Amino acid sequence: MSCPICGEKSDPKFRPFCSKRCADIDLGRWMSGKYAIPSDDPEDIEEAVEEIERQMSKPH
Incomplete structure (x- = not known):
């Protein structure tokens, strides 16, 4: 099995990773x-849309 981060061979001590790093x-x-589990809950979708709208309305 290879490390999902860098592709090196995984180490049993840190499986599925190759190192603590x-x-x-x-x-x-x-x-x-950065990772998220998708949701089909309508409330979650509404919150996501509201957050996107807030982010887009912020001045740069």
């Missing part, structure tokens, strides 16, 4: 919201 990168992506 790649595991930490993955955790950081989850915590920052």
Whole structure:
């Protein structure tokens, strides 16, 4: 199995990652919201649209 972050061979100690560094990168992506689980809940969709509208209305 290869590391999903860098593609190197995974280490059983950090599986499925090859190192603590790649595991930490993955955790950081989850915590920052880069990864997300899609939802079909209409309330979630409305909130997402509202957030996009807020972001687009901010001055640069």
